[in-house]
Amino acid sequence: SCLMLGVEVEGKSIATIEGMAEGETLLCINSGANTNFDRLQHIAERTELGEQREAILAVTIPERPGSFKKFCRTIGKRMVTEFNYRYHTGSEAHIFVGVQTHPELDPRDKLVSQLAADGFPVLDLTDNELAKLHVRHMVGGHAEHVTDEQVFRFEFPERPGAFLKFLDTLGDRWNISLFHYRNHGADFGRVLAGFEVPQEEREDFRAFMKSLGYPYVCEPDNTAYRLFLR
Numbered sequence: 064s065c066l067m068l069g070v071e072v073e074g075k076s077i078a079t080i081e082g083m084a085e086g087e088t089l090l091c092i093n094s095g096a097n098t099n100f101d102r103l104q105h106i107a108e109r110t111e112l113g114e115q116r117e118a119i120l121a122v123t124i125p126e127r128p129g130s131f132k133k134f135c136r137t138i139g140k141r142m143v144t145e146f147n148y149r150y151h152t153g154s155e156a157h158i159f160v161g162v163q164t165h166p167e168l169d170p171r172d173k174l175v176s177q178l179a180a181d182g183f184p185v186l187d188l189t190d191n192e193l194a195k196l197h198v199r200h201m202v203g204g205h206a207e208h209v210t211d212e213q214v215f216r217f218e219f220p221e222r223p224g225a226f227l228k229f230l231d232t233l234g235d236r237w238n239i240s241l242f243h244y245r246n247h248g249a250d251f252g253r254v255l256a257g258f259e260v261p262q263e264e265r266e267d268f269r270a271f272m273k274s275l276g277y278p279y280v281c282e283p284d285n286t287a288y289r290l291f292l293r
Contacts (some may be wrong), residue, residue, distance in 0.1 A: 117144055118164045118171035119194055121186040122178060126156045128235035131242070135227045137181045138162060141169070143226045145199065146244040149292070150206040150257075158242075159188075159199060203292055209240045211261050213268065214288055216280045217254040225252060232275055237268065241292065255282075257292075 124130040135143075145161035164171045171189060178185045188194035206212075219229045226244070229252070233239070241257030260268045272279060282288055 116164060116166070117189070118162050118174055119188045119191070119199065120160050120162065120175070120178070121188055121194075122158050122160060123184040124156050124158060126150070126154055126238075128238055130156065131239060132227070132230050132235065133181070134158070134178075134183060135230055137178055137183065138174075138227075140223055141174070142223065142246065143244070144246045146226075146242060147199070147203070148239075148242040149203050150209050150240040153208065159194075161199070161246075203241075203243070205292065206240060209257070209259060211259055212240050212257050212293065213260045213265075214241065214255070214257045214282045214285070214292075215272070216282055217256065218251045218278045219254070221246070221250055221252040229254065229277070232277070234271075236271075237264075 122134065124134050142163040143160065144163060145159070147159040148156060151157055162171075162174060164174060171187065175185055175187055188198075217229070219225055233256075237258040237260050239256060240259050241255065243255040244252060246252065258268070
């Protein structure tokens with residue numbers, strides 16, 4: 064079997080295809096067995112960036128409870144496509160985030176300006192090839208200064224505003240030491256999160272987890288976590 068994707072022009076010039084304006088670029092894929100879903104994912108990612116419908120940003124936030132929520136309120140109702148964070152120092156955190164934008168209705172320079180105005184130092188990495196090809200898949204690593212870390216996988220309904228609601232539900236009693244989210248286009252969002260929970264607060268934390276209402280799996284002994292993140 065083979066996967067076929069294509070656009071049939073039938074003698075029309077690109078400029079006369081419905082919905083396209085003069086000077087726009089048409090991406091046409093006509094492929095057989097050499098294109099699989101991994102390659103298609105790469106094509107889709109690069110197309111979103113090329114159309115200026117996604118911004119890739121490096122943002123610095125204070126390392127304290129509540130910073131995630133303040134950052135997400137600045138993002139507003141924009142769809143978050145990716146969120147990577149690992150505890151680094153005791154004073155600030157560097158996060159790698161993808162956000163949906165629109166070249167005319169909501170350009171990425173507007174988003175960058177809003178973040179800067181709210182006190183978040185930000186670097187636009189959308190045109191950085193190293194960031195797009197490699198760093199976005201490598202954020203993480205060991206955190207020497209994190210203690211009493213508890214790691215969980217979550218699922219939550221994927222709809223506009225759900226990401227911020229999820230963070231609001233988590234609250235800010237326990238410091239978040241690790242966070243990874245990526246939009247997969249599914250009905251449910253999948254998050255990996257770590258929390259610093261002192262031993263004497265574990266019972267309160269377990270009760271809190273049960274009250275969230277989200278499906279979750281505790282992963283303290285997962286081999287991948289132990290090798291690359293703990």
